[in-house]
Amino acid sequence: MKLLHSTEGRLAVIAAVVFLAMSALAPDRFLSVQNMTSMAFQFPEFAILALAMTVTMLTGGIDLSVVGIANLSAIIAATILTQVTGGGAGTVLIAFAAATGVGVAAGLMNGVLVASLGLPPILATLGSGLIFTGIAIALTGGSAVMGFPDATAWIGNSTVLGIPTPLILFGLLALAISLLLTRTGFGVKLRMYGANPLAARFAAINIDAMLIRVYVLSGALAAIAGMVVMSRANSAKADYGSSYLLLAVLIAVLGGVNPYGGYGKVIGVVLAVLTMQFLSSGLNMVGVSNFARELIWGSLLILVMIVNTWRATGRRT
């Protein structure tokens, strides 16, 4: 039973159980190729947001502005796509670059607020999230931006060798973040700061620069998630994905990331994302409403926290 001793091990078991349970509940529909493809298209957008949440949580912070950044970047990209004529791949590339730039700038603002001005991350990102969403509303007047060139659909709606593009994108990002956290000095510093900020300071880590990079990374990831949402919805709007914030926090915590900082693995986050998607699609097929899903997500979040805390205190004594 060694598998059950690590958070990730328990999560792998939970993911498998949920998969089997859903397969048993709706065998012909849940296990169909169609459902598998549809799930693979659905989860990357909030999974990327969860990655953004994970890197900030590792430092003991949180980024409540990810959905705001995603929507603002999507709206900037959408505006470029609809205003700049000529269409084609060139415009799409420019739009994506602009969106990533917006994400980086927004993340930089969060980073400066948290690191240089010393604001608590909850408040800094709560305030900046309101600002990003507010700018998005002010730019569009609250309505959706639509009418993109065909090339835009590539990132969200196409497949490469039969694998959905968003899934490939998420896979690459997850791999990159995982390598960044485990194989680079930056990753070690980041987790060290999360585990013990004072020790990190005494170890002569440039904390301000590190925190700024963390929030910039989070902002850039949020902007990429925004691109996926925009491409899949074929439009951009200031209030898309408002439920994704809770979902991103939930996935990170479910994935074993310690909200006080210091511990978390990308593989855990990936397993948590899969669990949530299996649960979500499966319940949908059994005919459970969206509100019941909210209830189940919330209960799951609390349950996982109870189990993790109980295991942690059990180890210490």
Added chain:
Amino acid sequence: MSTLWTRNETLVALVIVAFCGLAALSDPGFLSVATLTDLLRGGIVLGIFAVGALIVLISGGIDVSFTAIAAFTMYVTAMLLNAAMPWIPWWAALLTGMGIGACLGAINGVLIAVMGLPTLIVTLGTLSVFRGFMLTFIGQKQITTLPPGMREFGRMMIVRGENADGSFYSLHAAFLVTAGAIGLTWFILHRTMLGRQVFAIGGSVESARRIGIDVRGVQFFVYVYVGALAGLAGIIHSSMARVANPFDLVGLELSVIAAVVLGGARLAGGHGTLTGTVLGVALIVLVRNSLIVLGIPATWQSVAIGVLILIGTGLPAWQAKRAAAQAA
């Protein structure tokens, strides 16, 4: 004097005065009884929420589930009273709401105080649990016929009058309930041992434990109290709106916390005043109601609130950081 100028309360009060001054310049009709009663009316529900959020912040926690508690309570109370006890008077309806709210708050209390889970994560979870439970198992339709007690309360006014231009203004009796909630919280925080213990826990849990404070008991009380206040706010909201809409209120929680933080309460716990909270609520209500008077379109509202939060929390944080750097 130097402390007076660096306090959040002073800053917020100055911003409010400046806001009203500018508004009066661009529209002389702004300084009227009607504006004042609108402002007070807008502060009724927000004010009760803010007092609850304040006591949680002082204790070192954060609660984002109170709007879901309020929505749950108002919906269930309206349904329950309609079905079983339509005869009960308005004050009993308010008490029922407080009771249901307190029970939901106790769930937060058990998870946070007894099991020791992080407050933000727990209340994010219970926010969706309460809301999801209500919408799945209780109902999604608005209740347009409220129980007689709540309808009677909805019609109660303290002041009613007519402006020179023929429009009406009125102040709802629920304003007195908000004032009462503020008074009661002031009494608990500043005139009881319990209140001192809430401040002590917010300052340092470990020190509080070592001087013999029952940390779990006090934390449990805080979340039950906040639940009761949220239940009260829910009943008042639906009585004033004359409808119990299960989709109302949720989404307001961050604005409320913003108001309290603007008023000088610290996320780290141990600090916060009712004066600051009332001023913070006043500023948020002003921005929500009257931004348009300054010539700023209503679409910029959330940008304005976001900027206020960042300035309101950024200045003290930056001052503290500078002071720490000088000391080192």
